[in-house]
Amino acid sequence: xxxxxxxxxxxxxxxxxxxxxxxxxxxxxxxxxxxxxxxxxxxxxxxxxxxxxxxxxxxxxxxxxxxxxxxxxxxxxxxxxxxxxxxxxxxxxxxxxxxxxxxxxxxxxxxxxxxxxxxxxxxxxxxxxxxxxxxxxxxxxxxxxxxxxxxxxxxxxxxxxxxxxxxxxxxxxxxxxxxxxxxxxxxxxxxxxxxxxxxxxxxxxxxxxxxxxxxxxxxxxxxxxxxxxxxxxxxxxxxxxxxxxxxxxxxxxxxxxxxxxxxxxxxxxxxxxxxxxxxxxxxxxxxxxxxxxxxxxxxxxxxxxxxxxxxxxxxxxxxxxxxxxxxxxxxxxxxxxxxxxxxxxxx
Ligand code: ADP
Ligand code: MG
Numbered sequence: 084x085x086x087x088x089x090x091x092x093x094x095x096x097x098x099x100x101x102x103x104x105x106x107x108x109x110x111x112x113x114x115x116x117x118x119x120x121x122x123x124x125x126x127x128x129x130x131x132x133x134x135x136x137x138x139x140x141x142x143x144x145x146x147x148x149x150x151x152x153x154x155x156x157x158x159x160x161x162x163x164x165x166x167x168x169x170x171x172x173x174x175x176x177x178x179x180x181x182x183x184x185x186x187x188x189x190x191x192x193x194x195x196x197x198x199x200x201x202x203x204x205x206x207x208x209x210x211x212x213x214x215x216x217x218x219x220x221x222x223x224x225x226x227x228x229x230x231x232x233x234x235x236x237x238x239x240x241x242x243x244x245x246x247x248x249x250x251x252x253x254x255x256x257x258x259x260x261x262x263x264x265x266x267x268x269x270x271x272x273x274x275x276x277x278x279x280x281x282x283x284x285x286x287x288x289x290x291x292x293x294x295x296x297x298x299x300x301x302x303x304x305x306x307x308x309x310x311x312x313x314x315x316x317x318x319x320x321x322x323x324x325x326x327x328x329x330x331x332x333x334x335x336x337x338x339x340x341x342x343x344x345x346x347x348x349x350x351x352x353x354x355x356x357x358x359x360x361x362x363x364x365x366x367x368x369x370x371x372x373x374x375x376x377x378x379x380x381x382x383x384x385x386x387x388x389x390x391x392x393x394x395x396x397x398x399x400x401x402x403x404x405x406x407x408x409x410x411x412x413x414x415x416x417x418x419x420x421x422x423x424x425x426x427x428x429x430x
């Protein structure tokens with residue numbers, strides 16, 4: 084082997100090692116995922132069309148990372164979350180969790196992964212059974228999924244209650260005895276009972292008073308650090324995910340319009356829709372946060388996902404629309420390091 088060959092071999096080896104490291108880093112990888120809901124019509128209830136709730140979405144989330152997912156109501160965020168957890172069957176695409184494709188595996192195999200993947204919903208009152216005590220609610224996953232003894236379950240629920248800022252004595256109370264913020268803490272404790280790796284947070288603070296939102300967000304951040312959790316954090320505005328996210332994906336009509344590291348999204352938003360979402364966040368003067376942004380206003384309603392506009396689905400509301408937008412769908416393309424945008428202004 085000549086020196087040159089050795090050098091080449093060394094480079095290739097380094098590269099493959101690096102590649103492997105990158106792959107090991109990735110906890111979940113969503114590839115070209117679609118979820119279409121059939122629309123039935125006529126007296127025969129035939130399928131006459133499809134609601135394209137999630138339409139070709141791809142991203143990776145690294146271990147310990149938080150990906151914020153933002154978009155207005157109806158953009159497909161909850162459907163995406165439910166499909167990733169297989170609470171809904173994907174129409175198409177692959178979902179790799181710790182390298183295993185879970186998009187189409189059977190229930191029994193899915194059960195093993197489910198321990199590692201949990202969800203916290205927006206409305207804890209709706210997701211917590213009112214007839215169960217707090218202790219029963221938190222211990223239920225342990226009862227169903229593990230062989231923990233009664234004493235061990237009790238011990239764990241007390242531990243979790245304390246972790247989320249409640250008291251051991253709260254075990255015997257019922258959900259209605261708590262405030263909204265406390266109920267969300269109970270949901271979080273329940274979601275953490277099985278020591279999951281990955282938690283989908285579907286607008287967990289949207290129903291809470293603004294004064295309580297920051298407390299619950301801080302709790303979630305602390306729990307993430309303590310337990311090494313990976314989050315997919317859904318919200319309908321960019322304000323909520325700002326402090327918790329490492330990267331942010333902006334969804335519009337079932338597709339990702341832009342995805343970038345957090346600082347990039349807030350300081351250098353590229354997609355007109357992201358710019359418009361940022362315009363609508365009240366500007367808080369905290370020094371570093373005040374960035375002079377050109378105001379981008381969008382008008383009109385979100386078009387129906389059953390009949391999305393041709394080409395760029397945002398074009399009907401976009402202040403920068405041009406000929407190409409109706410004719411051609413913009414692909415999500417990398418413009419800078421890690422910053423992807425689906426918009427013809429950048430191609
Ligand atoms: P978001 O969470 O961003 O508000 P959703 O994922 O709830 O959006 O909904 C995306 C689109 O899919 C909406 O148009 C919604 O009406 C539709 N949708 C959601 N769930 C169903 C369902 N089970 N059947 C038919 N359409 C649905
Ligand atoms: Mg939703």
